[in-house]
Amino acid sequence: MATIQDVAMKAGVSVATVSRVINQSNTVAPKSVNKVRKAIVELGYQPNFLARDLRRAETNRVLVLLQSISNPYYATIVKGIEDVAQKHNYSIMLCNTDSEIAREKNYIDLLGKKVVQGAIFLDTEMSSEEINLLEKNNHIVFCCEYRPGTQVSHVMIDNYNAARNMVSHLISQGHKKIALIAGDRHLASTNQRYQGYIDAMSDAGLAVEKQWIFWSEESSFKMGMRAVENFLYSKDHPTAVFAMSDILAIGAIRAVHTHGFRVPEDIAVAGFDGIEYSAASVPSLTTIVQPNYDMGGLAMEMLIRKMKDGERENKEVVLEHELVIRESTSRTIV
């Protein structure tokens, strides 16, 4: 384990000079640069980042907190974050919280412990008070989600109008009885989408039956299936289902099939998010495509401005969504 001392010794210069070479200072004589380079190669030297980071009081590392990487929705967002991070010489620590508060707390502590310089939340179990407190002393940004009652930068789509668009589409296909598979009530996006659904229905003069709404804390195939089983055997059952995530929607499609009905002929199903699988499922899934890559990238850029330029202001950035109509809601296509 060669240290900078060893390199200095071998090259016959001081550690300061070695440090200058490593950090591309241009005040080192070419001859010295060569000697140092040679010594570095010969010793297989790599600088100890713990020492460097301690000394510089910066790690160029940020935390990215998500519920679980098993949710494909996150994949593209993370790619956007990573690409921007890399461009600015930051690296990211991806952390699965599994929605466990203790696990999340552990990771968040990495901020106070100086292991990371900032954090992007794709998801959190913290209360709005905790979030506001955290924001006071740390650089944080929310991506694709945020907690109502907090003042923290975030980048999102217009979830209210996206949901409205989707429900209007279903109505335009002739549906009058439209069920909703809703997500976690604590999330802003859930509430906004819920309101979009309610308003679209009421604007069309359609009633919303309580038994058509299924609340699912968790976005999983299983919950999508369970929701459909709930609807199918209720009296006056819905002819269309709007799920707040593609995963829920795909579970819903599966359950409709399992029970011997067809999508979209018997029941139409629509999702939300635009994950890759939405295009590959059978039938392909009508969904709201979120600009996930860009949202991730923008969130990272906002975070970098906070960390580098000390920007204190918190902003809301809203990006465009897109309604993509596919087989699962199309009466004309099989």
Place this chain on the structure above:
Amino acid sequence: MATIQDVAMKAGVSVATVSRVINQSNTVAPKSVNKVRKAIVELGYQPNFLARDLRRAETNRVLVLLQSISNPYYATIVKGIEDVAQKHNYSIMLCNTDSEIAREKNYIDLLGKKVVQGAIFLDTEMSSEEINLLEKNNHIVFCCEYRPGTQVSHVMIDNYNAARNMVSHLISQGHKKIALIAGDRHLASTNQRYQGYIDAMSDAGLAVEKQWIFWSEESSFKMGMRAVENFLYSKDHPTAVFAMSDILAIGAIRAVHTHGFRVPEDIAVAGFDGIEYSAASVPSLTTIVQPNYDMGGLAMEMLIRKMKDGERENKEVVLEHELVIRESTSRTIV
């Protein structure tokens, strides 16, 4: 930003005593413990881990390298790794390489730079020489995969027999013309599965046509679709397709449908991995379920033994797989 100095000052003790309290040494007088605890709370002190890690020359952090979190196959493995890591007080750094050698190199350098103490590879672009070199000076373990020609601990299933089982199942369903969608040729698992396919066919006295084998470097829906399009319009087209991953298989199913054929009636499709989708797809997918959670956990345990106990020996651990038959290959079920 309170430091240990500040706490010592406030509590009226030395930094050593504060350090002892933080690290649960039981040689501190209860009265001192209380004073220190109080000061810590009042100052909102958190130890600087960069300093601690530098001093201790350990970070209790390990690297987990994978190609992309968008592959749901990794989700359960990572969960297994994380749970074991947490139990032993390690935390993991999850890194997407995107199969880019430069990005991978960057992450691997974190070993030499002392940011992490070990690494688990779910995937790598490195050559066997590079891997062997890396293993000399670092603690590394391969999980669910390995590179032939390397001497590195790894945990896997018996890919050869798993593939054989699957192809035999297809043959038992009456198929004689069975196509293969193969993965990245550099991976051991690909070669083993390939050989299993070849041997199962030849044991049954069945011919393997060259045009029935589609090599796909990448495990994506798109490649699964492309493969099927290739097969569909070849003369003497196959009646069954064995894909080396569930993602490829689901893409294949999608393409069969798109072209107006049915699964499994016209073409049966089998996958490999046992990802969550495999049960939720329409039709549900016959696949080889790998014990992903256990494989991840075991890999982490092997790594911990190397890091903590300095175990040098490299082992191969082989776990059981399971053939799960579902709709996509079943003639009896619709």
Place this chain on the structure above:
DNA sequence: TTGAAAGCGCTAACAA
């Protein structure tokens, strides 16, 4: 253009 030396915040050996 270079080197000496201070010091980042912590742990741990040693002495008291």
Place this chain on the structure above:
DNA sequence: TTGTTAGCGCTTTCAA
């Protein structure tokens, strides 16, 4: 039971 102090490996200021 406690405090003093060296030092982990690096960067950076200051002086030469």
